Amino acid sequence: MTALLKEGSGWRLGWDENRQPFKALVGGELWALERTQDEFEALHRLAQQLATTMAAMAAELMPDERITCEQETSQLWVEADGFHHSYSLRFILLNGRGGEGAWPAAIVPQVLDGLEGIAVF
Numbered sequence: 001m002t003a004l005l006k007e008g009s010g011w012r013l014g015w016d017e018n019r020q021p022f023k024a025l026v027g028g029e030l031w032a033l034e035r036t037q038d039e040f041e042a043l044h045r046l047a048q049q050l051a052t053t054m055a056a057m058a059a060e061l062m063p064d065e066r067i068t069c070e071q072e073t074s075q076l077w078v079e080a081d082g083f084h085h086s087y088s089l090r091f092i093l094l095n096g097r098g099g100e101g102a103w104p105a106a107i108v109p110q111v112l113d114g115l116e117g118i119a120v121f
Contacts, residue, residue: 006114010107013114015040024118026101033099039075043091044115046071050080050089051112058084080108 003016005025012032014025022034026043035043053069061067061084068081075095080087086105093099103111 004118006117008107008110008114011103011111011114013111013118015118028101028103028107031101033093033101039093039095040118042073042076043078044118046073046076046078046091047089047112047115050078054080054084054087 002018003014005012005014007013007027010029012025012027016023016025019034021036023037024035024040026033026035026040049071050069054067057067057069064083066081066083067087068079070077070079072078072094075093076091077094078089078091080089082088082105087108088102088105089108089111090102091100
């Protein structure tokens with residue numbers, strides 16, 4: 001895979017193997033950030049871990065109970081906030097470059113699918 005762009009209403013994810021050092025692009029409706037491969041891989045990994053955690057919490061929560069879960073590496077902080085079946089996703093870069101982004105709950109399932117479709121590891 002040399003270059004790929006996946007997008008939908010309010011989100012986009014891109015990958016270009018030939019760009020250095022920022023091979024990846026992540027974006028929302030009104031924002032976009034270039035990311036290194038390590039940052040993109042961390043976002044993918046942490047978002048999937050949060051999706052698994054949120055799904056696992058279904059048995060522990062009342063139907064209308066909200067939850068916030070966080071995952072963090074030295075490069076990235078990611079938060080899922082909402083209900084076990086519908087939550088927003090937010091991230092902040094932690095490695096010296098500033099950057100922050102978020103996707104609303106309605107878009108998160110598409111973003112997670114898009115991240116799976118750009119498996120670069």
